[in-house]
Amino acid sequence: MHIANVPIRGRLILAPMAGVTDRAFRQICREQGAALTVTEMVSAKALHFGDKKTPRLLALGAGEHPAAAQIFGSEPETMAEGAVRAREISGCDIIDINMGCPAPKIVNNGDGSALMRDIKKAEAVLRAVRAAVDCPVTVKFRRGWDEKSVNCVEFAQMCEQAGADLIAVHGRTRAQQYEGKADWDAIAQVKRAVHIPVAANGDVFTPEDAAEILSYTGADFAMIGRGALGNPWLFARANALLETGSVPPEPSFLERVDTAVRQIELAMDDKGERVALLEARKHVNWYLKGVPGLKEFKKRVSTLTTMDELYALAQQLRALAD
Known part of the structure; x- marks a missing residue:
């Protein structure tokens, strides 16, 4: 094309x-x-x-x-x-x-x-x-x-x-x-x-x-x-x-979490931590959309201010898949 x-x-x-x-x-x-x-x-x-x-x-x-x-x-x-x-x-x-x-x-x-x-x-x-x-x-x-x-x-x-x-x-x-x-x-x-x-x-x-x-x-x-x-x-x-003619399976929950974190890391390299974390509030919730039982985690996403907080939240999310 x-x-x-x-x-x-x-x-x-x-x-x-x-x-x-x-x-x-x-x-x-x-x-x-x-x-x-x-x-x-x-x-x-x-x-x-x-x-x-x-x-x-x-x-x-x-x-x-x-x-x-x-x-x-x-x-x-x-x-x-x-x-x-x-x-x-x-x-x-x-x-x-x-x-x-x-x-x-x-x-x-x-x-x-x-x-x-x-x-x-x-x-x-x-x-x-x-x-x-x-x-x-x-x-x-x-x-x-x-x-x-x-x-x-x-x-x-x-x-x-x-x-x-x-x-x-x-x-x-x-x-x-x-x-x-x-x-x-x-x-x-x-x-x-x-x-x-x-x-x-x-x-x-x-x-x-x-x-x-x-x-x-x-x-x-x-x-x-x-x-x-x-x-x-x-x-x-x-x-x-x-x-x-065939569709691969949807990504795993772990892959969703890891990709969300990586996207915010890439954004931080461009925009700095403060802006990247403000924008992470919508992006991370989009990655978690449709996954049941994450209401409290989604609320916490809206309070993130540092990458360390994001990493801690991601680690807790990963533990749910264990």
Whole structure:
């Protein structure tokens, strides 16, 4: 598989998720078979004004290729500059444009999925970015703004004509946020309407979901987001299903605990102990999700302030498996 001239050795992509897909989590997912990873979204305006925190979000891991840097904004010139800066800072192989984020603080500024309400502006943004960088450019968007304005097919065709090398379609409208069911039929309609690669996104929580969304929509790639939270093994297990027709067993409880600890260690190397432990509160609980009898342990995760406390908690969790 290829995105323009960039080879992608697999059909599963880790979706960009703000506050989640940092370098540590992306490394864990790549080790489990994610063929392409994407940074957290970064503001083109922040890059323009030289925000000191933004470059950290764009830092790729050692050997993290192919990888994409995702930018958001709605001013063509600023987005073009942001794309150039993001590529310079990260060394990424692909620039991805966010035209799908539903968060109020994003859409209220005319960014993210708000661009689906103004196709001409979205086209201007895409053409400006396309002209500014010498690498593949991809676009992530949604089914539409709401049920009265489902325009993903028209939007996809615009993206193709404006020079996008791949489009990723989330099968929900902006109004749905992350509720309800993703509309895979809409993604299939998009796939039939364009000639560039399509990544299908929405409701991929199991290996079977990954295989089904690819088969049902005809998409070239499956993009996995929330299904990978605390479950990076989804990539390895889905890849196995696609390649062999059988699904490996789920990871053991010990493997869940050990991987959670390792991810926080990787995050600490990047962000320091304080920030890594604050973020560990959500990540560790995601790793423990679905395991019965851990209510008190999950409460304790929210009080962690040092790695020593995390190690002690992990040791107690491991003892439960003995």
